[in-house]
Amino acid sequence: MIRVILTDIEGTTSSISFVHEVLFPYSAEHMAEFVREGAADSTEIREQLDAVADTSGVAREDIDGLIEVLDTWIREDRKETPLKALQGMLWEQGYQQGAFRGHIYDDAAEYLQRWHDRGLRLFVYSSGSVKAQKLIFGFSEAGDLTPFFSGYFDTCIGSKKESTSYSNIIDELGVEPRTVLFLSDVEAELKAAEDAGMRTVWLVREGDLPVTKRAVTTDFSGVDRFLQQG
Ligand SMILES: CSCCC(=O)C(=O)COP(=O)(O)O
Ligand SMILES: [Mg+2]
Numbered sequence: 001m002i003r004v005i006l007t008d009i010e011g012t013t014s015s016i017s018f019v020h021e022v023l024f025p026y027s028a029e030h031m032a033e034f035v036r037e038g039a040a041d042s043t044e045i046r047e048q049l050d051a052v053a054d055t056s057g058v059a060r061e062d063i064d065g066l067i068e069v070l071d072t073w074i075r076e077d078r079k080e081t082p083l084k085a086l087q088g089m090l091w092e093q094g095y096q097q098g099a100f101r102g103h104i105y106d107d108a109a110e111y112l113q114r115w116h117d118r119g120l121r122l123f124v125y126s127s128g129s130v131k132a133q134k135l136i137f138g139f140s141e142a143g144d145l146t147p148f149f150s151g152y153f154d155t156c157i158g159s160k161k162e163s164t165s166y167s168n169i170i171d172e173l174g175v176e177p178r179t180v181l182f183l184s185d186v187e188a189e190l191k192a193a194e195d196a197g198m199r200t201v202w203l204v205r206e207g208d209l210p211v212t213k214r215a216v217t218t219d220f221s222g223v224d225r226f227l228q229q230g
Pocket of ligand 1: 008009010011019023079084125126127128129132133136160
């Protein structure tokens with residue numbers, strides 16, 4: 001029986017276009033200024049810049065070089081942990097200033113509430129940092145959805161395409177793998193979760209449903225039917 005739902009964000013609870021056409025451009029536009037100001041007077045930002053330097057091979061004091069690396073990583077949609085941490089800090093400004101609100105599909109908002117009220121425990125696993133996850137749900141178009149969640153995981157626990165990451169999550173939660181249902185739009189992530197023993201449902205938000213042996217659906221009402229079937 002499923003007791004825990006672990007959900008991806010981009011392409012699952014929220015549209016890919018919101019992330020790629022609102023969040024990523026905002027971070028691309030403001031990253032250079034944010035980094036230049038923060039490099040001198042914020043330990044939090046300095047730590048992430050040092051991690052960018054260590055990953056890329058660019059010298060720690062070469063701020064222009066580090067900004068270039070970050071710009072490239074944003075363009076290439078790289079899931080590098082320090083980029084994701086810096087984006088989360090930057091998006092906080094955007095949400096707080098009302099530049100945007102987090103996109104959540106109506107069905108996702110509705111069923112997150114229903115599942116929470118039914119006693120299921122809800123967790124997030126996204127490449128976006130934990131801060132970014134709390135922001136998209138906290139400042140969502142449907143209001144503050146954070147009370148529904150029991151916890152958040154990001155790439156600090158490992159890559160979403162590695163089964164060890166899902167095993168680490170299972171260990172942290174202290175549950176049986178088969179009691180966890182992972183939701184994602186990316187088949188490689190579903191495969192990794194299944195290799196760790198989790199059950200999965202594939203969300204295909206746009207276009208035709210693929211021919212597959214996996215449980216697949218267009219929205220969270222389909223996930224709910226899967227839950228009811230046990
Ligand atoms: C937390 S909203 C921003 C999402 C993000 O930065 C990202 O890279 C999307 O990753 P996901 O694992 O949610 O597909
Ligand atoms: Mg996704």
